[in-house]
Amino acid sequence: MSRTTQAGGYRERLLAGAVACLQEKGYARTTARDLVAASGTNLASIGYHFGGKDALLHEAIAGCFEAWTRRVEEAIFSPAPGTPRELLERAMVALVDVFEELRPQLVVCVEGYPAALRESVLRERMAAMYARAREAGVGMIRRACAEMGVEPPVQPEVLVSVLIAVSDGLLLQWLLDPASTPDARQVVDALAALTMFAA
Structure with a gap:
């Protein structure tokens, strides 16, 4: 996990992780588990902060x-x-x-x-x-x-x-x-x- 995705609160870490996943895997191949791994967060945090994986990627x-x-x-x-x-x-x-x-x-x-x-x-x-x-x-x-x-x-x-x-x-x-x-x-x-x- 990069230093960028470790810094900040869960929301900022999820966004940084989403950018990293989009760059590496692309939109269609990025899963919720990929986002969790890249951001060092958890599945529940995606729903809490964004409502779901797609909304996070859109953001x-x-x-x-x-x-x-x-x-x-x-x-x-x-x-x-x-x-x-x-x-x-x-x-x-x-x-x-x-x-x-x-x-x-x-x-x-x-x-x-x-x-x-x-x-x-x-x-x-x-x-x-x-x-x-x-x-x-x-x-x-x-x-x-x-x-x-x-x-x-x-x-x-x-x-x-x-x-x-x-x-x-x-x-x-x-x-x-x-x-x-x-x-x-x-x-x-x-x-x-x-x-x-x-x-």
């Missing part, structure tokens, strides 16, 4: 999504936004150039997709996670535009959805073929080049 997946969103916001606003392009570059660095560093957590996020196709509760939970990520992204865009004294170039909700789609798509490519996946600067250059065709 672990949600936690990984939310942690990534917080990292993006911290990267964008520290230091304060400069030009719109600098802001976009910071956002893409926090969304794309972190794949290697965050690989274990991002694998957990990806593990949620196939399970969500078959489980309506997880599907609704992940849809809600995307809704929160979009809401947070819209708030970031409005805050940045206000600080720069400019208007958003397009509807913020649409812009955030497109940036999430770019990030998610690149993540899937990177997991399969890291060497062929562009980095954040290349992504920003490509997005800028696309505007030539839309002008």
